[in-house]
Every structure is written in C-alpha cells, then in structure tokens.
Amino acid sequence: MRNEIIHNQTKQKTYTELFDKSYTSSETRLKIIKNNEKPVQNVRLLIQILSVLLSIWIGIEFFLFIKFLESGGNTIYIDRPPGVEGYLPISSLMSLRYFIATGEIHWAQPAGLFIFLAIVMISLTIGKSFCSWGCPIGFLSENLGAFGEKIFKRKIKMPRLLDIPLRSLKYILLGFFLYVIFLAMDIISLRNFLDSPYNQVADIKMYYFFARISRFSLTVIIVLAFLSVIFKNFWCRYLCPYGALLGLAGLLSPVKIKREISSCIDCNKCSKVCPNFIDVAKKKYVISDECTSCLNCIDACPVKDTLYLKVLPSSKILNKKYVAILVVGIFMFITGIGMISGNWKNKIKLEDYFYHMERIETSEYSHPTGTN
Ligand code: SF4
Ligand code: SF4
Secondary structure, eight states, rough: OOSSEESSSOTTTTTTHHHHHHHOOOOOEEEEEEEEOOOSSHHHHHHHHHHHHHHHHHHHHHHHHHHHHHSSSSSSSOOOOOGGGGGGGHHHHHHHHHHHHSSOSSSSHHHHHHHHHHHHHHHHHHHSHHHHHTOHHHHHHHHHHHHHHHSSSSOOOOOEEEHHHHHHHHHHHHHHHHIIIIIIIHHHHHHHHSSSHHTHHHHHHHHHHTTTOOOHEEEHHHHHHHHHHTTTTHIIIIOOOOHHHHHHHHTTSEEEEOTTTTTTTOOOOOHHHTTTTTOOOOOOOEOTTTOOOOOHHHHHHHHOOOOOOHHHHHTTEOTTTHHHHHHHHHHHHHHHHHHTOOOOOSSSSSHHHHHHHTTTSGGGGGGTTTTT
C-alpha cells in the first residue's frame, strides 16, 4: 500500500477510504502521509508492570519486617523498605509543609517526601503522566476498565449530569486535606503530628488496616472495584485526591498534546481511544486535568505529524518516546537525591519499633483526630 495518499477537501472520508483505496482527486489540496511511528503503549505497559513488581517487592519486604517485629526478633531480619512511605501521601504532604516552613526534612517518613516530590515534579513536567505510567492503582484501575470493556463490548460513560458533580468529589477531598495541612494547622501542631507515635507507625497501621480488614472496608473496596469494571477509571476519575493534585499540577506542565487541524482527517480515532473521554478530535490543544498523558490518542492517529506533543510556549516538538525516559528519569533522579543525601531511611531505631509494636493497639497510637 502506498504511504502517501492525496486527497482534497473530503475530511469526512473514512480512514479506510483514505488509506486503502489510495484516494485521489483532481482538486488536490492536501497531502496526507501515513503515521508510521511505532506506538509507545508496550513501553508504557512495561513501565507499569515494573512499577507493580516494585510495589510487590516492597510489600513482601515490609511484610517480613513486620513479622520480625511481631516475633520479637525471632524470625529472619529484613530491613524496612523506605519505599512503603510512597503509600502515605497525607503524611508526605505534611512533611512537605514542614520542610517549606522549617527547611528540615522530618525524620519519620523522609522517603515519602522524596517520592511525593518526584511524582509532583513528573506532573509539572509532562502532565498527569504518573497516573498512567507509574501508579500501580492506576494500572489496576485501567485493567479493570479494560475487562469491563470486554464484557460490555463498549466503554460505558457516566451520564454527564452525574459525571460533573462526581468529578468534583476528588477536588473536595484534596481541598479538605490542603486546608487542614496548610491553613488550619500551625507549625507546632504539624510537628506534634509528625512526631506522634501514630505517624511513626503509620505504615504499620496501614498494613494492619489491610491485613485485618473490616467487613465494611472490604465491601467498600469490592464496590469500588466493581464500579471500576463498569465505569473506566472510577476511582481515579472521581475519588482519588492524589490524582486531583497531579491533574492540577499537570495543567501547569509546558508539554501539551497538539492537534494539527490542517492535516487532521476527522477520523475521530483519538477521541475513541481516550480512556478519559476527552474529545481530542475537537481540540486544538489537549488542556485537561483528566489527561494522563497515556499517549493512546497519539498512537492511534493515522496521519503523520497530526497529533503530537508540543513544548509550550516554544514551537518545539517532544517525541513521544521521551515521555517514558522523563517519567522514569525524574522519579529516579529525585528519589536518588534522597538516597545519596542520607535522607532516605527514617531515623526510627529497631528498639523503638519493638517499643511501638508492644503498644500499637493502645489509644496512644490512635489517629490524633480520634479517627484511628
Ligand atoms: S487525551 Fe490522549 S494522552 Fe490524554 S488521556 Fe486521552 S488518550 Fe491519553
Ligand atoms: S487528530 Fe484525531 S481525528 Fe485527527 S486524524 Fe488524528 S486521530 Fe483522526
């Protein structure tokens, strides 16, 4: 099949007509070149799988560390993996405020701060890309949605009347956390919280939350998983405050998807593949807090140089293959700074952990707000 096809003003011609019938006309105006760039979805999948494997590895190490503590030191000793702090974003947000106010990195969950900064920096650079390239929950959510699409043979969209108010839920949650951490708490109460026995063992508390999960919490998780099968990315789209923060940070990113209106053939493929229901085929630039830079739309576009990443305000184009390098590179660079500077492992000694473990069920180790 020829790669170059000539067509006239017939933007309504389908992709098949344009590329399979070598459409020509005497009223030739525009030359369309087929997009031969390799898709990046396999690379994205590989990075997602590596991220999930890393999380599983951290989970196993943390499990063995807790078993060591529970046994009073009678099982094999495995160092606590600092990466577990990546699952404590509220504590990390508090550490960030503490760092801004005092210039000090708090000793209880320092790795969490570096992981948090790395993820925000990725979003500021290349949009909300952590959600679709690195987040294990995003990966799970994406696959539950893909499973649902197979069952229902289509993407089910939440009715617009519900979609808009539901999408605001994650911002309400984010607003609440930002208000409490940055406005309601003074620096003394913030330090008291970070120093508290609860915060020191917040990771262990999180482990017990899942290991001894209540019927109610399990039901909530099952319902969320079920809703994610029906409505793609239900958790991420409606409820995740972390994603809300990254979406806002992503709006500030200079890298945006641009649609070249002059060469677009209006095939609508980009809109159809977007997991976040963004009508890419109607945009000049994709500027949306929901865009996760998954690049499905760019991969799907059949016309060369019609959908691409542009670095604003310059006219520079960013090749899509650099997204993977940027996401992984920024993450490794910022967490690497934490490791090299000696701020990766927390300053809680093993004997302190044994002390905490003996008392972890007491009220002293409840959440300072009384919510446990
Ligand atoms: S607009 Fe494109 S990059 Fe953004 S979420 Fe949709 S498909 Fe992915
Ligand atoms: S930008 Fe979208 S509508 Fe236009 S040619 Fe590419 S995939 Fe088709």
